[in-house]
Amino acid sequence: MVTTLSPLLKDGAKLPLAVFALLIVMMAGLELEYLESPLYKYYLAEARAEYLCGNSVKGDQDLKIADYLSSVIASRFYCRAAANCADSLLFEDPRTAIKFYEIAIAESEKYYGPFYWRTIHNKSFMAQAYGSLNKDKELEIIENVAVTARFILAKQPTDLDEQTRQSIPFAKNCLGRLGWLFREKGEYGKAKAIYLELGQAQAKFQDKQDDIYPASRHLEELHKIEFGS
Numbered sequence: 565m566v567t568t569l570s571p572l573l574k575d576g577a578k579l580p581l582a583v584f585a586l587l588i589v590m591m592a593g594l595e596l597e598y599l600e601s602p603l604y605k606y607y608l609a610e611a612r613a614e615y616l617c618g619n620s621v622k623g624d625q626d627l628k629i630a631d632y633l634s635s636v637i638a639s640r641f642y643c644r645a646a647a648n649c650a651d652s653l654l655f656e657d658p659r660t661a662i663k664f665y666e667i668a669i670a671e672s673e674k675y676y677g678p679f680y681w682r683t684i685h686n687k688s689f690m691a692q693a694y695g696s697l698n699k700d701k702e703l704e705i706i707e708n709v710a711v712t713a714r715f716i717l718a719k720q721p722t723d724l725d726e727q728t729r730q731s732i733p734f735a736k737n738c739l740g741r742l743g744w745l746f747r748e749k750g751e752y753g754k755a756k757a758i759y760l761e762l763g764q765a766q767a768k769f770q771d772k773q774d775d776i777y778p779a780s781r782h783l784e785e786l787h788k789i790e791f792g793s
Contacts, residue, residue: 643671647686650693658693665690678712681731688738703749706742713738717765732769736762743782752790759783 650664665686672683691705713735716728724732743758763779 643668643675643682646671647682647689650686651689654689654693655696658696661693662690665693676727679716679728679731681727681734684709684712684731684734684738688734688741691741699745699748703742703745706738706745709738710742714761717769721769733771733773736765736769736771736774739765740777740779740782747786747789752786755786756783759786 646664646668650661650668653661653664668686669683669690672680672686676683678684687705687709691702691709694705695702716731716735717739719728739758739762743755743762746752746755746758759779759782762782766774766779
């Protein structure tokens with residue numbers, strides 16, 4: 565490394581003080597650039613979300629940087645980090661996951677609104693987290709999200725802005741989940757009505773992903789459960 569930095573120096577010679585100073589300045593510059601990078605802010609946001617939720621995944625790191633975080637985090641990184649923390653704990657620790665989803669939803673609604681795809685996604689997954697604790701609460705949340713989903717799906721494809729267009733798959737997924745919950749409760753009439761509604765949405769906003777589990781398949785399975793054939 566010495567040879568690379570200063571090829572004129574002989575073996576055993578010490579680097580001049582100016583070279584060390586230059587190295588320090590360069591390293592400081594690189595560090596500042598990294599501190600301003602989206603990736604670094606993302607990791608800080610993730611730690612902050614864990615800290616607020618009382619989670620100790622990162623241990624003392626949360627406590628060391630908690631006071632600093634609030635002044636440097638852009639909301640979009642904060643929302644994403646909290647949602648990722650929640651997703652990772654969805655099945656392992658649903659109670660903590662719910663706390664993360666609450667943070668993510670609050671930030672998402674505040675800065676992006678109720679029709680933003682992350683808002684819909686996080687509400688739907690928070691409902692799923694509640695599912696292992698309270699099935700009625702899960703259904704209540706999904707029914708509320710379905711109000712937003714229906715509003716989006718009632719629009720014409722030509723009337724959608726880019727943000728709303730990105731929410732279409734999540735709105736359809738919400739209807740699919742709602743139909744599934746009614747099916748689990750044995751309320752087959754409600755489930756059928758939801759699946760028919762989903763089929764109309766899939767026909768209106770066609771997507772290859774719908775081929776994986778189309779509304780028609782839901783209806784066929786529901787028919788077999790209800791009538792045995």
